[in-house]
Amino acid sequence: MLEKVEALDLSKVIDEFEEMTRNAGEVQEKTLKDILEKNKSTFYLQKCGLNGSTDIDDFRAMVPLVTDHDMEPYVKRMVEGDKSPILTGLPVSAISLSSGTTQGRPKFIPFTDVLMENTLQLYRTAFAFRNREFPIGNGKALQFIFSSKQYISEGGVPVGTATTNVYRNPNFKAGIRSIRSMYCSPDEVIFSPDVHQALYCHLLCGILSRDEVQYVFAAFAHSLVHAFRTFEHVWEDIVADIREGVLSSRITVPSVRSAVSKLLRPNPGLANLIRTRCLNLSNWYGLIPALFPNAKYVYGIMTGSMEPYVNKLRHYAGDLPLISHDYGSSEGWIAANVTPRLPPEEAVFAVVPNFGYFEFIPVAQTGEEMPKPVGLTEVKVGEEYEILLTNYAGMYRYRLGDVVKVVGFYNRTPQLKFVCRKNLILSINIDKNTERDLQLSVEAAAKRLSVEKLEVIDFSSHVDVSTEPGHYIIFWEISGGTNKGVLQECCNVLDRSFLDAGYVSSRKTKSIGPLELRVVVKGTFKKIQEHYLGLGASAGQYKTPRCVKLSNKKVLQILCENVASRVFSTAFE
Numbered sequence: 001m002l003e004k005v006e007a008l009d010l011s012k013v014i015d016e017f018e019e020m021t022r023n024a025g026e027v028q029e030k031t032l033k034d035i036l037e038k039n040k041s042t043f044y045l046q047k048c049g050l051n052g053s054t055d056i057d058d059f060r061a062m063v064p065l066v067t068d069h070d071m072e073p074y075v076k077r078m079v080e081g082d083k084s085p086i087l088t089g090l091p092v093s094a095i096s097l098s099s100g101t102t103q104g105r106p107k108f109i110p111f112t113d114v115l116m117e118n119t120l121q122l123y124r125t126a127f128a129f130r131n132r133e134f135p136i137g138n139g140k141a142l143q144f145i146f147s148s149k150q151y152i153s154e155g156g157v158p159v160g161t162a163t164t165n166v167y168r169n170p171n172f173k174a175g176i177r178s179i180r181s182m183y184c185s186p187d188e189v190i191f192s193p194d195v196h197q198a199l200y201c202h203l204l205c206g207i208l209s210r211d212e213v214q215y216v217f218a219a220f221a222h223s224l225v226h227a228f229r230t231f232e233h234v235w236e237d238i239v240a241d242i243r244e245g246v247l248s249s250r251i252t253v254p255s256v257r258s259a260v261s262k263l264l265r266p267n268p269g270l271a272n273l274i275r276t277r278c279l280n281l282s283n284w285y286g287l288i289p290a291l292f293p294n295a296k297y298v299y300g301i302m303t304g305s306m307e308p309y310v311n312k313l314r315h316y317a318g319d320l321p322l323i324s325h326d327y328g329s330s331e332g333w334i335a336a337n338v339t340p341r342l343p344p345e346e347a348v349f350a351v352v353p354n355f356g357y358f359e360f361i362p363v364a365q366t367g368e369e370m371p372k373p374v375g376l377t378e379v380k381v382g383e384e385y386e387i388l389l390t391n392y393a394g395m396y397r398y399r400l401g402d403v404v405k406v407v408g409f410y411n412r413t414p415q416l417k418f419v420c421r422k423n424l425i426l427s428i429n430i431d432k433n434t435e436r437d438l439q440l441s442v443e444a445a446a447k448r449l450s451v452e453k454l455e456v457i458d459f460s461s462h463v464d465v466s467t468e469p470g471h472y473i474i475f476w477e478i479s480g481g482t483n484k485g486v487l488q489e490c491c492n493v494l495d496r497s498f499l500d501a502g503y504v505s506s507r508k509t510k511s512i513g514p515l516e517l518r519v520v521v522k523g524t525f526k527k528i529q530e531h532y533l534g535l536g537a538s539a540g541q542y543k544t545p546r547c548v549k550l551s552n553k554k555v556l557q558i559l560c561e562n563v564a565s566r567v568f569s570t571a572f573e
């Protein structure tokens with residue numbers, strides 16, 4: 001009976017999405033009008049001179065395109081406790097602290113109840129489509145979710161990462177029960193102040209419910225890989241806990257200890273089974289299905305800056321499908337994955353037209369003036385665009401900083417492929433390299449490393465202009481030792497794989513010096529993550545900074561202090 005009700009609801013969710021996307025243009029107009037109506041008395045829209053107008057042409061003519069920098073003074077006032085309608089007329093229940101994506105600079109963003117509703121709508125939609133392809137019944141899910149602490153700003157406003165604000169929202173629990181499968185871990189684990197202890201307990205609780213686990217989830221592929229890498233180190237302790245029915249002494253947070261201990265009974269049968277399964281694996285290939293025999297898929301963001309972790313995840317997942325999680329940001333959700341069968345490399349996201357008003361700036365060729373933004377239904381298949389967000393959280397024509405490619409339409413809403421963050425991360429003079437360029441270059445060089453059966457665990461970069469000429473430094477953490485000859489070859493491939501004409505010509509004329517590859521000792525990137533967690537980042541939302549600026553002294557120091565070997569490219573000699 002229960003299943004019947006669920007199936008009925010899910011098909012209704014799909015029908016609603018179909019209807020909305022068939023009328024994407026109308027829904028966009030209605031959404032913009034509604035946003036402008038609800039926020040017409042805000043300081044910001046008044047200042048733009050909209051004067052209560054909800055007309056699209058007025059909006060486009062009067063509201064400027066902005067970046068997070070432009071919004072900072074307004075959000076700062078909110079953090080300081082100014083309750084007047086600054087950016088939004090809706091109550092701001094909290095402020096989100098975004099990861100600042102991969103640039104390592106956190107941003108503050110207003111969090112409203114509409115964002116919470118959008119989150120639930122998104123989860124419902126994605127789940128309905130996923131469940132149609134991979135039905136999971138009423139089982140559980142092993143979800144690596146971590147709610148970092150909210151703190152109260154001096155102005156009395158709760159501040160936390162977006163995921164924390166979602167998990168701590170009173171509507172979350174009620175809303176989520178009907179959508180997502182039950183977690184394996186008790187709430188105390190999710191809200192644990194210590195993320196290492198939380199991770200250990202998530203793994204342990206997952207195994208205790210192993211037969212019921214229907215899928216494995218973390219927001220980002222990086223967290224999934226990190227979880228199973230950790231398992232490789234702690235599995236014997238987990239097996240011992242299960243055998244004895246006593247939780248490892250490493251779990252010291254009283255609430256977590258008490259909640260997880262209640263789930264444990266001595267279970268030598270399960271302990272032996274897990275032990276045998278682990279010992280029978282070759283290099284941990286297929287670990288996830290070995291632990292969770294009824295799992296149907298592995299779920300998380302696997303696109304964009306998460307691509308470098310997909311191979312490792314596939315290794316752990318064996319034959320299980322990898323399903324890409326949807327596309328959004330702390331500022332607001334954008335698009336849902338309604339085609340879950342596509343592998344991560346081909347994943348596309350259908351824009352959800354009632355989440356906000358979306359505009360798209362065609363990506364300009366070098367030297368061209370910035371083209372005018374176009375509306376959701378005006379985009380062209382095959383073109384790349386930068387996304388502009390206008391939503392209920394007080395973002396108006398906000399440049400999110402992401403570049404997407406329109407690969408088709410789902411009904412009348414565009415289907416996007418995530419391309420990259422727009423910001424240049426590596427640039428000395430006329431060279432222009434984005435995070436994506438760095439990623440491709442690392443991918444190419446990692447192929448040489450894989451011949452030695454080694455992999456790049458994580459990477460970052462830095463522009464060093466302290467010497468003349470300046471040069472790029474790439475930091476690598478790799479899975480084992482290798483000789484200088486191999487590193488030299490990798491370094492040359494890295495250098496040659498930046499195909500940007502500015503870079504290549506500057507290297508040839510020696511106005512950019514030879515690229516330097518610095519291999520850091522194992523655990524260095526974990527130290528960087530811990531540094532960010534200490535600053536309030538959430539373990540679930542963490543992204544490795546792909547370029548470390550001079551101003552990010554601490555992270556640069558961690559990288560530089562842990563260098564095990566370094567080579568300079570000889571590629572352009």
Ligand code: AMP
Binds near residue numbers: 302
């Ligand atoms: P945050 O600022 O921590 O909320 O991160 C938001 C950013 O993460 C987005 O602007 C994207 O750059 C990236 N992101 C989110 N979802 C995806 C996705 N499905 N694929 C690729 N990148 C994503």
